[in-house]
Amino acid sequence: MRIIAAIALVLASTGATVAHALLDHATPRVGSSVASAPKEVVLSFTERLEPAFSSIEVRNEQGASVNAGKATVGSDRTQLRVPLKQLPAGTYKVIWQVLSVDTHRTQGNFTFRVGQ
């Protein structure tokens, strides 16, 4: 039992460095309704990202992209942001795909609403 506890302790202490990059929070907030159209979408992840392999696409209800530019990774490499065109009221879907620095690829999507 002591050996098991020792191994578990070593793994627990080792494991604080890198992992899959999962979405921690977003602006606009996941599933939220915002009164005024946001100028950009900002995603914060649990791990640092590889910029060349990380992207966001925001689509309107017709499935058309409303990105106004390319997604960029912030200086701390955990934030990914993309500028948006002027958004009319409606529901928008954020589709993201990232590669963490430990080479794990993750993806996801969520929606937010403008003016509703």
Add this chain to the structure above:
Amino acid sequence: MLKFPWPLAILAACLASATVARAHEIVGNRFFPATLAIDDPGVNDEMSLPTISMSKTGDDPSFKQLDISGEFSKRITEDFAVSFAPTWSRLYAPGGRVMNGAQGFQNLETTFKYRLFKNAEHEFIISAGLVIEWGGTGAKDIGAERFNVYTPTIYFGKGFGDLPDSLNWARPFALTGQFGYAIPGVSQTTTIITDPDTGEQDIDKEFQPRVFTWGATLQYSMPYLKSAVADLGLPDFVNRLIPIVEASLQTPMSNTLTSGTVTTGTINPGIIYLGNTFQVAIEAVIPVNRQSGTSVGVIGQLHFYLDDIFPNTLGRPIFASSINSGRPLFGR
């Protein structure tokens, strides 16, 4: 002649320990955690250490059983993994010190699992595996058999993130399951039993049944709720929880002359906490009938995601070719 009901206990113990191997998996938005009562569909580098369970068997009279197990799973390729799962058991026989029970390792189990199909959009995954219990590797005192048991198994997982927006509340739900058929390497075993009082010998012939092993889990993922449906601003601890109910069942299907055909198993409600590189889980173990146990037990597990802890060495496939699976250990 008085016979202690080890065979039934041993069958139950072996079948229960046959489902100790665990995995975790990410499919699109969905994170399928490692589960305790049944194996999930994931193929990954990971380690459960330890898994501890305490329960009371369905024998008459019933007795306590303590299991301490571990599991190490290693990807050979991105889609194929091999895992090893030793289990140490202690059986507390009724009658206290007079019949002090037994202890030792169960037969070692090895699982070969291959991911057949994964669809991110529909959060669906299906895998196929072969579980082998290696006869003769465990202690006879706790009834580890001398023959191998082969269990071809299908695993699946389905997240409900593709439900329409009108059913947003249900999108964090996920279902996983497994269906296996345990085939003993022998059809029957014979044991010579000596009566301790009279010295008379008796031959005990036991037929080894083929058993349908099946189970499912229903999960509600708070991480999924936060990251894909609605961020409600809940505390971080709550956002890392996955309430879960597992069912693990076994039904003898053939060669059942001595085993009977009664389905045994447990229903396990519990909760999983997800860290970045590990998870902790605890579940109640509720027997589905008298033959499955006589009281509610408990099982807990500490599980490590080796692919996250050692992404460039131990935690990546030995042979891999794509970037999203981690770099291969040898070449590319």
